Amino acid sequence: MRADVDSWPTGRLLSVAARMVEARFDDFLAGLDLTHAGLITLHHLADGPLPQRELARRSHVTDQTMSRTIERLARTAHVARTMDPADRRRTQVAITPLGTAALAAARDEERRSDRFFGAVDDYDHFRDQLIRLIETAADR
Template structure:
């Protein structure tokens, strides 16, 4: 592994991203969740959304979001109900189980040595990633 010190930064980022993503995928699967489902739950924390609103926030098609919502509903992470103001609209809400699972995923990401817990300054690392992405 001594040669890793000579790798270009882009290669380091790419390999690190694949490793963390693979490990996080295993963690999520063990909890009945997918990356897409995790993103949807993240957006539902602030309150109910329609499928179309949720799809827009997650940057996926309505059809893709429909499948994601179906999976989340079967797992007990979300519920759906008619909008009281417009009965034609269906609202998606996060359940208590969904909130607990989302928090568990956030904690695992921060604390697991297999994920980003290995990073000494987690919040600083996040800030730098956000800065790097928003500059591009």
């Protein structure tokens, strides 16, 4: 396989690697009773509670999509919802201890496991390069 992969264009390498890592990571997250969307939501809640609408904005999804994500996270006890005391029409969402533990486990697995990015020589450099690639592509 190595000889075949060596001949691939870089775009194909990136696409295949992304699909393979995503599929493996989805399997890992399922073991934590999480989805990728749920993990993104927990990431945004790590620094404190947020209104549902703000979570949707930060996650770049609709309010309706975020509502479904939060509903699932609440069912699995990764988040807790409360009414905002300043505005009872708004829902505040907070990460629970179970959600914090799941987020930490996912971050650790992503960084250290040789099934994911632990397989690269320099995780931080690789991550910086991906961010740069995304920012450059987004500017066009």
